[in-house]
Amino acid sequence: FTASTVDIDGRKFNRDKWTNVNPNILKYLNRNLHLKPGHPLCLLRENIISFMYKSFPNHAGNPIFSVFDRLNPIVTTKQNFDSLLIPQDHPSRTLSDCYYLNKDFILRGHTSSHQEELIASGLDSFVVMGDVYRRDEIDASHFPVFHQAEGVRLFAKHQLHDIDKEKVELFENGKRTPHKQEHHTELTSDKLQHELKTCLTKLVHHLFGNDVETRWTETYFPFTHPSFELEVKFQDKWLELLGCGVIEQQILYNAGVPDKVGWAFGLGLERIAMRLYEIPDIRLFWSNDSGFLSQFQGATPNQKITYKSVSQYPQCFNDVSFWLPEGGINSSDVYEIVRGVGGDIVEQVRLVDEFLHPKTKKRSQCFRIIYRHMERTLTQAEVGKVHERIKAQLAADLGVTLR
Ligand code: PHE
Numbered sequence: 001f002t003a004s005t006v007d008i009d010g011r012k013f014n015r016d017k018w019t020n021v022n023p024n025i026l027k028y029l030n031r032n033l034h035l036k037p038g039h040p041l042c043l044l045r046e047n048i049i050s051f052m053y054k055s056f057p058n059h060a061g062n063p064i065f066s067v068f069d070r071l072n073p074i075v076t077t078k079q080n081f082d083s084l085l086i087p088q089d090h091p092s093r094t095l096s097d098c099y100y101l102n103k104d105f106i107l108r109g110h111t112s113s114h115q116e117e118l119i120a121s122g123l124d125s126f127v128v129m130g131d132v133y134r135r136d137e138i139d140a141s142h143f144p145v146f147h148q149a150e151g152v153r154l155f156a157k158h159q160l161h162d163i164d165k166e167k168v169e170l171f172e173n174g175k176r177t178p179h180k181q182e183h184h185t186e187l188t189s190d191k192l193q194h195e196l197k198t199c200l201t202k203l204v205h206h207l208f209g210n211d212v213e214t215r216w217t218e219t220y221f222p223f224t225h226p227s228f229e230l231e232v233k234f235q236d237k238w239l240e241l242l243g244c245g246v247i248e249q250q251i252l253y254n255a256g257v258p259d260k261v262g263w264a265f266g267l268g269l270e271r272i273a274m275r276l277y278e279i280p281d282i283r284l285f286w287s288n289d290s291g292f293l294s295q296f297q298g299a300t301p302n303q304k305i306t307y308k309s310v311s312q313y314p315q316c317f318n319d320v321s322f323w324l325p326e327g328g329i330n331s332s333d334v335y336e337i338v339r340g341v342g343g344d345i346v347e348q349v350r351l352v353d354e355f356l357h358p359k360t361k362k363r364s365q366c367f368r369i370i371y372r373h374m375e376r377t378l379t380q381a382e383v384g385k386v387h388e389r390i391k392a393q394l395a396a397d398l399g400v401t402l403r
Helices: 040-055 111-120 186-208 249-254 269-276 282-286 331-345 380-398
Strands: 005-008 011-014 066-068 074-076 105-107 125-133 145-155 214-221 224-234 237-247 261-268 316-323 346-356 363-371
Touching: 040 125, 040 145, 040 186, 040 269, 111 125, 111 145, 111 249, 111 261, 145 186, 145 269, 186 214, 186 224, 186 237, 186 261, 186 269, 214 237, 237 249, 237 269, 249 261, 261 269, 269 282, 316 380, 331 346, 331 363, 331 380, 363 380
Parallel strands: 066 125
Antiparallel strands: 005 011, 074 105, 125 145, 145 261, 214 224, 224 237, 237 261, 316 363, 346 363
16 A cells, blocks of 8 residues: 655655655655764865855955755756756656656755756855755665755856956857857856866865865766866776856846856765765765764864774675566666665675576576675674565565566
8 A cells, every 4th residue: 555645744745657755765854964063964064165155255255155055855856857957858857867756846866956946036156055866876885865065156247257358248149169158258158167167176175185186077967068077086096076067048047147157066075075084885974873973073174084984894795686577677676675675784786697598588687785784793694584575575566586
């Protein structure tokens, strides 16, 4: 029996064929780790805010950025996609990528969902921070809930260009090139990119120190052009920290500010906090264990802290093999069910084998589930029980035939 509505904090959402939220994901909704004093994500939030405040003062020395860190993570699909010009057939809209309450409401997949409404309300400079939800693979750096910080800054003509010295316009009726939008003059686009990159390079230096190596790569987002990613060198590997770009002018038209231009960025807080504090596993952020939390209690936002793991408990793994039903299955459904039944003791799920039976033409898959408790050693018997429940749930929900 499934109720006909999803009930959250007194609101009722009618279920439809889009509904794919489950109690396991909904229980994260009010955790607000980024607002929990002494939590590493809260320290990082405070650190980023103080950087933005300090870097962008007005004439009187007061910060120009407004901060929104309590916006409801339940947003409309309009906010999450349409307002950002994300095409109807874009992969980020699919059921295997996000959590739908129903056709019209979703757990936000990024903090960009709030861009248009905040711009339309008259704001020029703001930061949004909060929890975002994505169906994804399972490993030490992925969790279906994580946190983002979004920055948006708009400029009127006189704020971007020196109108006394330069004879320039914000806009032109030109061509879109890899470096600019059709409506922006070359100089407008150049200056926006320069302002954006300067702000973010300074932020990264503020967080990681001046010695950190950085590089820019070009990328694509439906809501910015040109678009970039900023990567930092970490233990000899390039790590992607954030996405950003020049806001698509159409978004500003739609928000009722056709006479301004702007930039936006979105960065992942866990990614940064894991490097800053040397936190080895993303699940630790959700721990209520004092062994974890006490290491950050009472710290100041820019204090250097290195997390020390209390001890390393052994991993334990079990495989599950099955024949796929006709039409196949979606591996995010497998991850979801494994996480739903196994909870936090599931560290990783990997597809380890796949084959096609030559005669029956049936396809078989084998997933390896790696279990590890963050705070104690799991017994094989205990893991065995959970594993059996996962197998039963996979068979019941996906129609696979266990082997
Ligand atoms: N919303 C994008 C993401 O989650 C990041 C982004 C924000 C990119 C703002 C450009 C501008 O990946």
